[in-house]
Amino acid sequence: MKHLAEYRDADTARRLAAEIGRIVTRPWAIMEVCGGQTHSIIRNGIDQLLPPEVELIHGPGCPVCVTPLETIDRALAIARRPGTILCSFGDMLRVPGSREDLFAVKAAGGDVRVVYSPLDAVKLARSQPDREVVFLAIGFETTAPANAMAAKLAAQEGLTNFSLLVSHVLVPPAIQAIMRSPGNRVNAFLAAGHVCSVMGTWQYPPVAAEFRVPIVVTGFEPLDLLEGIRRTVAQLEASRHEVENAYPRVVDERGNEAAQRVIAEVFTPVDRAWRGIGVIPESGWRLADAYAAYDAERKFDLGGITAEESPLCKSGEVLKGTLKPNQCPAFGRECTPRTPLGATMVSSEGACAAYYNAGRR
Template sequence: MKFLTEYRDPEVVESYVGELHKITTRPWTIMEVCGGQTHSLVKNGLLDLLPENVRMVHGPGCPVCVTPVHLIDKAVYLAEEKGVIMCSFGDMIRVPGSRKSLLEAKAGGADVRILYSPLEAVKIAQQHPDREVVFFAVGFETTAPANALSVVHAQRLGLTNYSILASHVLVPPAIDAVMNDEDVRIQGFLAAGHVCTIMGISEYYGLVEKHKIPMVVTGFEPVDLLQGILMTVRQLEAGRATLENQYSRVVPAEGNPEAQRVIQQVFEVTDREWRGIGTIPHSGLEVRPELAAFDANRKFSVSIPKVPECVDCIAGQVLKGIKKPYECSQFGKKCTPENPLGAPMVSSEGACAAYFHFSGVGL
């Protein structure tokens, strides 16, 4: 446990907080991209320790939160109307679609199963050769290798009843899109360490150069986050904009070449719609045409009409760092984890859920 406690050491936390208070002379707005980082900041009370001039805003780094409504509707349709065994990670089944969530479909009798790995879905397909099995493949670059590997395994096993409903999104294009938004006022970024563990850090150099912003690849423990914020503020105060790797104990500069190889083997880059944000060019992954037999979108060829977002939900502004969750008029009132209006109140990485469970602000 020393590996973990070392990065939760109160004395180290206190020293970083003290240094931040000492060096901060101007207001700075920094976005942590990943929802896991948001939860750690809120749960551990780190936001309350920062200087008043350091404002943390929360980014679109929650793949469940940005999965489009019509794709959830498609998953529900496949489970209810096509009778597939719909498999998913736990968070995804509670996210509301336009009519219902997968959890509500399950309550109505659809065969919806919560799994911890897409390879479990491949095993289910082996066990039920007379049933179509679909894995709802949601995530950033972090989960893409495992989802791709499930396709590779299914192909090797000669399975014809397994496919994935892909909703993979990529972090660098999202950062670019956020910075291109005229309403955004972000001056630095904490990049998601687990994504960089897979993809490396090379993609971020261009973003730093283009937008003239400091970016620090950061971990998820309190010491990681405070050190990352400190490194970012040091750059801002000095007028510098470079890419730094706070999470070097986990993130090699080149990432994981084997994981990248299996991603490229199964997926190709495509434009992708982000819930609450819109379509971002070259920001998603879809199954390659030569593997169409394992692509639920092509296999079932279901056309689901797009519907507008809930007018009471400001998830898009939260995901772009324009507003905080508690600035939503429905936060903790009409919108709660039991009755969410939008995905950020559902996911374990959603900013709204983090504030609802851990901060008490706005309730």
């Protein structure tokens, strides 16, 4: 923890916030892309330190939130199959499908397990050869290397009872989609530090140039976030639109090339539906054809499952930054963490849940 305390120092935080207040001259809307950043901003009250000119918009960077309802329903269908174990990260258990969530399937006798790594699911498949083990592989670029390794490992061992239900999503296409969307208010982005630790920063200069938008790679601790915001505001005030790395202790330009190689071998780009936003071209990964045997969507016939979103849920507008969570008519009424209508109210990284839990009614 001693390496975290130095990024949480209150005096330095106040100095950075004051510096932002000194350089800002007019209103700017800055989107933090990653749900982990949203969580930290709300948890630490960072937005409360900022001058009124700086507005933070909470982006679509919570993988739980943007996973389409269909994928959840498919996971639920798999979990209901006898002889099957569905493994998932903890957050996903409470995400509502069309009719129920994984907790409900578990209570009805489905075998649903929380794992901390997809490799634990591979281990489970190895130890239970007479059961089908399916890992719900969602997430951004950050979780992709471990998920890719799970498929690779299963293939190396010749496991026939392991598969992945993949719904991976990618940051750069999402930034492009937000910049192209009508009514976009975003002036600059804090790019997700941990995504960049895997992918590097080389993908971003063309995006910054095309949309003339500053992109600052930013970490997750209070001082990381304030420094990212400070650099973003400095660029905006100087009419610059560059890619800057404000998280150099973790991120470099090239990223983790070994991880990128595994990802390129196991996954292939695909048009992906984002919950509340819609289909974004080439914005996700699915398993490459060489790994088709480990693709749960191909292994189990799930094609017929489609789903309708709640008409009350405005999470799409929240994810695009055109609506604050507490401006949604259903917020805190029909939609609470106990009765979430959309995924942004489920995950602690979701903007709606973060607002609700911090008492921002």
